[in-house]
Amino acid sequence: MSENKFIGAPVSRIEGALKVMGKAPYAAEFPVKNISYGFPVQSTIAAGEITAIDTSEAEKQPGVIRIITHENALKLPAGPPVTNANRMTRANPVLQNNKVLFFGQYIGLVVAETYEQARYAARLVKVTYKAEKPRINFDAFAAEAYKPEVINAGYPTDTSWGNVADALKQADVVLNETYDTPIEHHHPMEPHTSIVLFEGDQLTIYEATQMLEQTRQGVANTFNIPKENIKVLSPYIGGGFGSKLQPREHLLLTVMAAKMLNRPVKTVITRQMMQTNVGLRQHNRQKIRMGADRSGKLLALAHETVTHTAMNEEFVEQTGVISRMMYAVPNSLVTHRVFHTHIQVPRWTRAPGETPGSFALESAIDEMAFALKMDPVAFRIKNEPEKNPENGKPWASRSLIQCLQTGAEKFGWNKRKMEPRSHQQGRWLIGYGMSSASRGAPYREASARIKVSNKNKAVTAVVEMAATDIGTGSYTIIAQAAAEKLGLPLENIKVQIGDSSLPPTPGSGGSWGAGSYASAVAVVCEQLKAELRSKVNAQFIKGPSVADLMIAGNIKEYESTGTAKPSAGMANYAHFSFAAHFAEVWVDESLGIVKIPRFLTTVAAGTILNEKTARSQIMGGVVWGIGQAMTEESLLDDRYGNFVTRTLADYHVPVNLDVGKIDVHFLAEEDRIINQLGAKGVGELGITSVAAAIANAVFNATGKRIRQLPITPDKLL
């Protein structure tokens, strides 16, 4: 795609200046007349019933307008059973009963004239409970795990082919290990926020959301409001990572309050509520059994996951799916089991499935390579599958071997010694580790409206779509695609997104955002150009640009709306992005300290739409992967069901000092199947398998194999 002028170019974010000047309004920052402030009241038990709520002292406080609890809440119709299809959009009635299902559950909303008044009064609400002993401890309840009908994103719960048990008996080398990844939280910088404003029967919502349409539908279904009457605005979003995919309960509480009070209400949740109320990545316990022959051919792979969900909703991360497609495995078993706990319902968390799954699989592959005395890069290449082993579909594009080879060369992998503890410098043990990474590359239907105008022969364009930019660069890649396809300078393109009344898109999630947005823009640009061409009755020496047509036809304004859809043939292929990670770690063994001075990632994800924002995406993924490997863990007290890691001082996301040099290389890859532009996603690929590369490097440095993340100092003593 080297003929592109704009697509792929490392263009800086077009909204960057607004953001650094504080002029890009985030959800909490829209001035609304007569606003009031909501602050949630949270349960202080994890299981049981509310027997009484005494709001009398709270109500007496200055500025308090209303305290809404299940006793006086708007009555809402019961929601339908939750399915994968309706999880984001179904009616989700809040405050309809006295049941408590997890610690920190919203059990009320205080509305007051100021934020401080609301927060203070919320503290004064006295709640009496009939508490039950909560189900929290993983080990205590894991034995109850059952087979769910389906897991997240509609993946089958179990798959198998061949016969793993027989193959393991015949294997020369067998591995049987269990890997634990803890509960993690998303913690985007911007807290979840809602401003809700009714004007007659019209509802305007300012919300930090990745998904405008789903937010609108969820509110419509919960409150029985026609969705046409609801407008969701989310022009700038300070990170989401999956925690802002669905309309969350703070929004539903805020809508309820605005409706009951007939007054605009704003609710901004606290960092502590981001631990308890907006989802989490669940603790996954993964048992891997693997067999190989002496030559290094994999004979069998079983990947069996046990995890937890909430009492009232089944959500099961697709943890094992990476083991279905990564390697040529003649005998395979991948299963998922789940049990219920009084922990809030888990939710999509950057690369759900692949992030924990790749830690187990790519650690086990490293263990097997070591047992076989094979180089782990060579071992992976030897087991490269020609087609997707799960269903025999050909790869639309798969350049993993190129990622591995290029990465190994750029990293200097040949300097690695296979034997652990063989590279020491002073007190530091130095190790190299690597992993293969993959993430599904979904592509979805999206629409756009493009308006071109011609003012004194200066042709400019506005692109409108109900898309979101969660800090990823959507504004910029949309502008690049439009500039490319319209043949206009980048600065002549204006991008309007973050408004649900614009043409619909699938939103930002699942790594489909960039490819879906940019392909829609490309398709509609071409449609617009063809329409203009048919309107302009003129001869051109060479193919006319949009500007040529507008000027030649003396057309002042023109607009076209259209939709890009997955091709009929897309489903005949397997669609994944690939990467390879290489890590260098230095371990101060006596104190258990690990440094990661160098990390290198090679990526093959089809057409890269903007090398700069894509690089930032991959780097961000690697940084979270470092967090997953080294520092991040949400801890629960089994007795109470509360999180004891309640702040960013307790929940350790990596700091600058934890992150060394990160090198990202994009490999040229052409994918003619995925979409019009050949673009696969990079939003989640970057985090996948990072933790395994680091843990593998720690093994190479120290000879210690850590199978329970994170690798804190005490685990290395």
Add this chain to the structure above:
Amino acid sequence: MKPFKYSRATSVSTAARQVSANSQAKFLAGGTNIIDLMKEFVERPDELVDVTRLNLSNISTLAAGGISIGATAKNAATANHPLIRQHYPLLSQAILAGASAQIRNMATNGGNLNQRTRCAYFYDIAMPCNKRQPDSGCSALEGVNRMHAIVGWSNQCVAVHPSDMCVALAALDAVVKVQGPDGTARTIPITDYHRLPEDTPHLDNNLRSGELITSIEIPANNFAAHSYYLKVRDRSSYAFALVSVAAAMELNGGTIKQARIAMGGIAHKPWRLTAAESFLAGKTATADNFKLASEQALQEAKPLAHNAFKIELGRRSIVRALQMALGNII
């Protein structure tokens, strides 16, 4: 947070009188801890007396030798002060090992001494906590206690003091100068300033009602050439210590004239290792002797369910800190 009255003190004595006259009043300096605690409803003062404009931020040498560090001097200014860096690099290192640059720019030295534990149960008002609410119980004793004390704790409280700065101050035999509401000034050795929890975990220190820290004094010493603050933590910055060690030695050739060792992250107060210090006095400064000294340390340790690793990690950290202090950067 609870509504409160705010006033700006004009003199130490009026500030002390104001706070002593109202049991619900608190001093406010940098606010990096108390404001968080107020937001969380852990602290609920109805009056804050701002002491940041009392001209207590001076850092200067004392006529009799040593240094005086003003109570409201910022942590960052203290750590970066030429006198501190030259004569008390241990203190400088310890301060810079704590918190974040932004917090150190706001936080004061007096506030650093008076900051409260970061025990998660203390912060969560839904949880029992004897420190927050006497006689409600200690949630950490049988809860998640990986970050908690291994020495000096009681069944009432297993919290640790979070400061890095105070660990260095303990090693350097600092004294805390305070002034009470009646104008009386007194000095408290830093090692007597903070308390063990015993049966009164709600009391962090031995200040009397209304007493305000005015300065911290450190005597002159010969440790500057051989001191080191080592902090082992779950991430490289902005994390509380799993264990930390402030180590300082005065050497005479290869012989240790005297040594000072204090630890953080293991007790309700900075923990001086006097047995290890005595062991080292007169010994040659060798790795073997450091190892033997570390074995003298923490013999009284009683780990909780999740923090037994702190004993071994602590001993190794003592050895490492002494090696680093010696200049044996390995």
